[in-house]
Amino acid sequence: MTVVFPHARLGLALIALAAGVACTGTSPQEPAAAPPAPAEAVVLSKTSQQLAGITVEAVKAEAVGDVLETVGTVALDDTRTARIGALVEGVVSATHANVGDRVRQGALLAGLHSHQVHDGWGDYRKAVADRRRVEQELSYASDALARTERLVADKAASTLELERTRAARAAATEQLAMAQAEVRRATESLEHLGISSNETTAAATEIIPVRTPQAGVVLERLVTTGTAVTPGTPLFVVSDTSSLWVLAEVDEAVLARVKVGAGVQVAVTAYAAERFPATVTLIGDTINAATRRVVVRCRVANGDGRLKPGMFARVQLEGIAPAPMVHVPVDAVQDLGERRVVFVPAADGRYVPREVETGAEREGRVEIRRGLVDGDRVVTRGAFLLKSQLLASPEGE
Incomplete structure (x- = not known):
């Protein structure tokens, strides 16, 4: 479909543009009509182009940043952030921090009374007592071995007796290692509860301290004095x-x-x-x-x-700037049915619609994802008039 829109007189051209109807004939000031244009094109004389305000620009592919x-x-x-919970079953004996308090790392937030404290001290004291007993046994076995060695040197004791005392000392050494391991286990159990294993403070240490592992602000206090807790009960939030x-x-x-x-x-x-x-x-x-x-x-x-x-x-x-892409003014893109097109100038005043695929719009410009490349010339102003002339003309005219 080709639309011919030459100009006869200036006044008639303006009326034709306002009404959106193509004029026919040839202006005496214009050369003869151009050869038949390819299908689906709009033809305008130079004067008509000027009266219609047709503007053609070369497009440029560029990366447009975005926010x-x-x-x-x-x-x-x-x-x-530290979300502090109870380690053992017990009862809150006292609270020492309130919501909004700024605390240092290791600050005391509350105290818990728990039977596990007594059990822990009992295990620790028993382990220490066993270690002392085994240390005494090892000392006795060492003295016995030294005495037997002197007797064997003086031929006053048999080698069998010497081997027996050596075996007794080795057994005592092994028992001492086991006793020391038990003391370490009991010590670590108390330290897990936050209690020092220093025996000089054992009598006074009956409460499990609740301390913050980091400095910050107390945002939540979820317990009060007398609250019964179990392992995992939330107590404080410090951040x-x-x-x-x-x-x-x-x-x-x-x-x-x-x-x-x-x-x-x-x-x-x-x-x-x-x-x-x-x-x-x-x-x-x-x-x-x-x-x-x-x-x-x-x-x-x-x-x-x-x-x-x-x-x-x-x-x-x-946002990271996308890959370079052609952008044209929003008015340059027109809808033809289900297609979106721009008008590309050809020879002898012809304007051919070219189908394009559009993307995002931003600040009056639209992204062209397919249909145009860097350097293509398109109508950026007056595209609506060209669309109107194209739609108003009968098929095959």
């Missing part, structure tokens, strides 16, 4: 909030543009005018089947403590 914006939640940094996580959800369609180490800007409602710099530290390994999104974990500094775990956040991820 991905999504939502997220401020969360505790698990690598800086260093000078560094937090922001867990953002990113659509799988743009996941390839997010990289570990990329910069992030975090905004929260409480400080709407501020942006908190962060860094992507982890990209999730699974996709949420319901939302088709992936969790991206970012680390944000919080030395001043203004960010609070649980806050909702707006997250801007600095």
Whole structure:
């Protein structure tokens, strides 16, 4: 289908453009009509092109950066958070920390009274007593061996007696090694409960101390004095909030543009005018089947403590620029039925529609994924008029 749109008079050309109807005939100022154009093309004279405001530009393939914006939640940094639980069955005898307290590493948070303390001390004292007894037996066996060796040298004892005393000393040495191992086991059992095995404090050490393994802020205290606990019962949550996580959800369609180490800007409602710099530290390994999104974990500094775990956040991820691709103004792309086309200039004022595959739109420009290459010339202004002329003309005209 070829549409011929020459110009007769300037006024008539303007009327024809406004009505969207092609004019026929040949202007006396224009040369004779061009040879038949290829199928499905629009033909405009030079004057008509000027009146229609047709603008043709060469396209250029370039990489366009982008900022991905999504939502997220401020969360505790698990690598800086201690969730402290009970090691044994017992009763909380006292608490020494409250929510909001800043504590140092090893600070005493609470005390537990447990029968395992008494059992542990009993095992330790028995092991120490057994070790002392075996040490005495070894000392006696060593003295007996030395005495027997002197007697054998003086021919006052037999070699059989010498072998017997040697065997007794070897047995005592082995028993001492076993006794020392039992003392170490009992000591480690007490240390596991947080109790020193120093016997000078044994009488006063009847309470299992609950201590924090790291410095931070007490965020939760889950027990009070008198609370009965079992192994694993949560007691306290202590976290260093000078560094937090922001867990953002990113659509799988743009996941390839997010990289570990990329910069992030975090905004929260409480400080709407501020942006908190962060860094992507982890990209999730699974996709949420319901939302088709992936969790991206970012680390944000919080030395001043203004960010609070649980806050909702707006997250801007600095996307990685995609591969160079042709972009044209949105108005350059027109819909012809189920096709999307741009108009490409040919010889003698002809404009041929070329089918293209489009991508994302951004700031008035659309991505062309297929149909154009770097350097192609397309109509960037006046494409709608060309489409109108093409659709208004009868088949085969």
